[in-house]
Amino acid sequence: MKSRRKLTSLALLIVIMMMGVRTAHSSSESYLNLSGTEYLYIEEVNPIKICVDPDWYPYEKIDESGNYIGIASDLIEIISVRTGIEFEVVQTEDWNQSLEYSKLGKCDALAFLNETEERSKWLKFTDTYFSDPNVIITREDHQPVTDLASLENKKVALPEGTSVEERIRSKFPNLEIVVVDSENTAIEYVENRKADMTVRSLSMAAYVIKEEGLFNLKIAGEIPGLDNNFKIGVASGDEVLVEILNKGIATITDEDLERVKNEHISVNIEKTFNYKAFLIGSGIFATIFLAVLVWIKQLKSLNNKLRSRQEELSILSKQLSESEALYKSILSASPNAIIISDREGYISMISPATIRILGYQGDESPVGRNIMELLDRDSQLKAKEDIEAIYRGESTGIVEYIGVRKDKSRFNIESSSDLIRDEEGNPKDMVSVVRDVTEKKKIEEELRKSEEKYRMLSEELQRKNEALSESSIVDQLTGIKNRRYFDQKINEEKNRADRQGTKFSIILFDLDKFKSVNDAYGHDIGDDVIVKTVEVISKIIRQTDSFARWGGEEFTVLMENTGIEGAIEEAERMRSAVENIEHPVAGKVTISIGVSEYTLGEKVETLFKRADEALYEAKRSGRNKVISNV
Secondary structure, eight states: OHHHHHHHHHHHHHHHHHHHHHHHHHHHHHTOOOOHHHHHHHHHHOSEEEEOOTEETTTEEEOTTSOEESHHHHHHHHHHHHHOOOEEEEOOSSHHHHHHHHHHTSSSEEEEEEOOTTGGGTOEEOOOOEEEOEEEEEETTSOOOSOGGGOOSOEEEEETTOHHHHHHHHHOTTSEEEEESSHHHHHHHHHTTSSSEEEEEHHHHHHHHHHHTOTTEEEEEEOTTOOEEEEEEETTOOHHHHHHHHHHHHTOOHHHHHHHHHHHHSOOOOOOOOHHHHHHHHHHHHTTHHHHHHHHHHHHHHHHHHHHHHHHHHHHHHHHHHHHHHHHHHHHHOSSEEEEEOTTOBEEEEOHHHHHHHTOOTTOOOTTSBGGGGBOHHHHHHHHHHHHHHHTTOOOOEEEEEEEOTTSOEEEEEEEEEEEEOTTSOEEEEEEEEEEOHHHHHHHHHHHHHHHHHHHHHHHHHHHHHHHHHHTTBOTTTSSEEHHHHHHHHHHHHHHHHHHOOOEEEEEEEETTHHHHHHHHOHHHHHHHHHHHHHHHHHHSOTTSEEEEEETTEEEEEEETOOHHHHHHHHHHHHHHHHTOOBTTTBOOOEEEEEEEOOTTOOHHHHHHHHHHHHHHHHHTTSSOEEEOO
16 A cells, blocks of 8 residues: 555656646747748758867767767757757867868858857857856966956967957967967866966866866966857858747756756766656556646646746855855955945945055055045046046046055055946946056156166267268368268269169369479468368359369269260369469469269279379370360
């Protein structure tokens, strides 16, 4: 008799469970609301080929038997059952090949990935169907990480081709990215000190640390705004397929997610089923089923509501506890002041570093005071404008203020603020991270003064170098260019003429019987004669002509874009002008001139030789003449 009552109870329990599963399933299907077009689409396109990450457990994996398993697999199965879409997994060697297959059209969709700007170039994404925050994993001896942007010279190991790599590389250029082939390799890099940290999802981190026994690693912090929001990426960009998948995703409940997650991360409890007892119990239960049907439905409804509420409260309680622990760790570990204030500016919470930075002692605290009291008058006006902008949803970045310590002393601070929002997304409080930059400002000012001093010294050195350079190509007596300059200039003009086919000529002259002037009147009078001659000729030649002292009483003129005829005319004007100079002591002095035009391809030495031969002929034939040598 007792045995029969046990069997009856067992059968009753089993039928209740079966009804519960069937009812929940029917409820999920009932609100898909597929259109006729969508039903036809499913019949035509089935099966949908999907690519997955073959080695990313507990998210997804292809096991040794070729089966697709993991969190993503279970959720995809739920979507399949509730939409009627059949999925066929395309075998790939690794995630990079899956991405490549998607680009090449070898699969219709990627099952489980984050949406990024790069991926959106060829994928159309569904709604999120599984979310998981990203956390920072370090060795046990590493300090807690509150802000990746503040780290310097830190190596972060990240798997190649992942959305985390793309987002970390873009958002934190201060970090050195070490690209590895898998997430397990990234963990090994951190463990073996080849990298300082890695970034993984919370679920993946908890699973790997537990399964691999990596108890020398820890979760050192969370990355706000960098959560994993996993979606299905449709390669073809097919709007109808995306819409159907979104309807299937909408049926996934919190209970579904918790159950699937626990199956792959928590300890699995397997239950056996006694078919013999079930058959006996079912027969007995058939006689009482009608009598208790109404009671079962009422009880089931109440139980479902109670269980759902209990699970909800349990999850919220756990999340709240974890959040509080995380916030306390962040506040305690931060070397900067962290201040939380309400809309009116009154402080409700601070980090321990705030006490030290503001100069409070013992049990003293700025909690309850208005945040404006911590700033000087000028900074208060700017801070009010910044706070109003923040509550309008604008970003102010890092701003500088003058802070006021408890002893009324002033100091330089940098502040970065953001909003804390409630569950509905409405602004609730403001959190500010404040850093004392007084020493930094002093160093910057000293550096600025040093740079200014260096700039002035550099400019002075440049002026002296320019003066030195100029003096090296100028004749000290006459102030015109010297032979060094002329050698450089004529070679440049030769190269231009050879490239462009332009003309140029040179005039070579010296003062007739100048040695007699020096012997008769002395070198001072000779110098005066040279200087006067240069002054007169400088007024005759063109601005484009290059006039230089060749040596002693010998001079030369380079005439750009000028043939022999033009050079002879200018030489004759020079000769005539010098002849008409009346020197107070030396009297009249004349010059003899040789002129030659450059022939394409000839050497500069040959050009000068021809001009020198013409000069010699002018002197031989009586001096005070212009002779050309073409």
